[in-house]
Amino acid sequence: MSTNENQDAVVQRERQFLLQTYSRYPLVIARGKGVFLFDLDGKRYLDFVAGLGVNALGHAHPRIVKTIREQCARAIHLSNLYYNEYQGLLAEKLCQLSGLQRAFFSNSGTEAIEGSIKLARLAGHRAGGEAKSRLVALQGSYHGRTFGSMSLTGQDKYRKGFEPLLEEVTFVARNDAEALRAAVSDNTCAIVLEPIFGEGGIYECSMEFLQECRRLADQHRAALIFDEIQCGLGRTGTIFAFQTFGVTPDIVAIAKPIAAGLPLGAFLAKEEFASAIAVGQHGTTFGGGPLACRIALEYLAILDEERLLENVARVGAYLQQELKLLTERYAAAQEGRGRGLIQGLQLDLPARPIVEQALSEGVLFNSTQDTVVRFLPPFLLQEKHVDKGIRVLKKYLGKKRRKG
Numbered sequence: 001m002s003t004n005e006n007q008d009a010v011v012q013r014e015r016q017f018l019l020q021t022y023s024r025y026p027l028v029i030a031r032g033k034g035v036f037l038f039d040l041d042g043k044r045y046l047d048f049v050a051g052l053g054v055n056a057l058g059h060a061h062p063r064i065v066k067t068i069r070e071q072c073a074r075a076i077h078l079s080n081l082y083y084n085e086y087q088g089l090l091a092e093k094l095c096q097l098s099g100l101q102r103a104f105f106s107n108s109g110t111e112a113i114e115g116s117i118k119l120a121r122l123a124g125h126r127a128g129g130e131a132k133s134r135l136v137a138l139q140g141s142y143h144g145r146t147f148g149s150m151s152l153t154g155q156d157k158y159r160k161g162f163e164p165l166l167e168e169v170t171f172v173a174r175n176d177a178e179a180l181r182a183a184v185s186d187n188t189c190a191i192v193l194e195p196i197f198g199e200g201g202i203y204e205c206s207m208e209f210l211q212e213c214r215r216l217a218d219q220h221r222a223a224l225i226f227d228e229i230q231c232g233l234g235r236t237g238t239i240f241a242f243q244t245f246g247v248t249p250d251i252v253a254i255a256k257p258i259a260a261g262l263p264l265g266a267f268l269a270k271e272e273f274a275s276a277i278a279v280g281q282h283g284t285t286f287g288g289g290p291l292a293c294r295i296a297l298e299y300l301a302i303l304d305e306e307r308l309l310e311n312v313a314r315v316g317a318y319l320q321q322e323l324k325l326l327t328e329r330y331a332a333a334q335e336g337r338g339r340g341l342i343q344g345l346q347l348d349l350p351a352r353p354i355v356e357q358a359l360s361e362g363v364l365f366n367s368t369q370d371t372v373v374r375f376l377p378p379f380l381l382q383e384k385h386v387d388k389g390i391r392v393l394k395k396y397l398g399k400k401r402r403k404g
């Protein structure tokens with residue numbers, strides 16, 4: 001069979017047998033190496049998507065491959081009935097890095113959010129009785145697809161058709177401190193937010209807003225929960241995004257890159273919240289297994305030993321500057337947003353056709369919120385890769401701005 005027939009067969013089979021929930025790009029990826037992916041033909045693609053922010057170490061990192069091989073031959077899964085060698089080590093490491101005190105491991109981002117709000121409810125009820133159960137979240141946010149996370153997600157398109165959701169959620173606009181003050185009360189058990197909106201279009205919370213969240217959470221004894229599933233674990237140039245913003249949450253949810261592509265999520269909590277939960281009140285079959293935890297330890301070691309955070313900061317600053325130049329030169333490019341290797345380019349036209357055209361040029365971008373090109377590349381990205389991406393974008397951005 002020709003490769004086209006191979007690709008068509010993959011597409012047709014999925015169309016017949018999969019629940020039709022995804023709008024995929026017309027590309028079957030066979031493998032990857034570093035910042036590149038290869039399709040069935042062996043055609044190469046520069047990867048600015050990193051599996052939606054998961055593949056921070058790129059593809060087939062030799063240390064990850066080697067460690068997975070080793071650990072698979074020892075134990076992949078053991079269950080939480082028993083201790084394994086790596087779950088405690090990973091919890092310790094994450095606590096040291098975050099300054100928080102305890103961890104719980106899940107299998108995904110949305111589960112990390114579910115666990116976080118379950119913990120906040122327990123702590124809330126302990127501090128203020130049954131009525132202390134209300135949640136405050138942000139309009140335009142994204143927290144995942146399960147019912148709790150969906151209830152906190154401030155976008156109708158993710159909620160519609162699934163009601164009733166959790167009804168105790170009040171949404172306020174990002175960076176609207178006054179609306180926040182009006183929404184938070186003694187019945188609030190948690191304020192939940194992404195310091196940088198990911199799926200929502202790469203919008204940052206201001207430091208002042210985050211400080212006001214911190215102040216109100218303290219005043220009302222509510223948990224301040226940061227969803228760093230997309231922006232955390234190095235993407236902003238610090239291990240936790242909250243370290244970039246200088247405001248420490250009570251609970252932080254992480255996932256995407258933590259186990260270099262294996263499914264793993266976690267939330268970390270301060271002791272005063274963590275102590276609200278008792279044996280038997282939360283759990284998971286898969287979460288925190290020896291393979292995923294060992295790989296997460298390897299991920300964190302590689303970040304450190306390969307000095308990848310420095311690379312994120314340097315190449316991120318270069319990308320930021322190049323996106324700014326695009327906004328100055330091309331009429332369709334409105335604004336560059338974000339920092340490090342979580343950035344977005346706001347267009348005044350649909351982004352998906354540009355993403356599809358870039359595909360034929362051998363560059364993978366992702367679009368979000370219809371008009372934003374989102375950049376979540378591997379942390380191994382270099383300036384020359386940015387140059388290539390920008391060159392391709394320029395071809396499809398259309399008219400130049402008139403020189404003023």
Ligand SMILES: *Cc1c(COP(=O)(O)O)cnc(C)c1O
Nearest residue numbers: 108109110142143144198229230
């Ligand atoms: C991806 C994401 C989630 C959900 O994670 P899943 O692993 O897909 O369940 C939640 N919050 C943010 C900010 C995300 O980017």
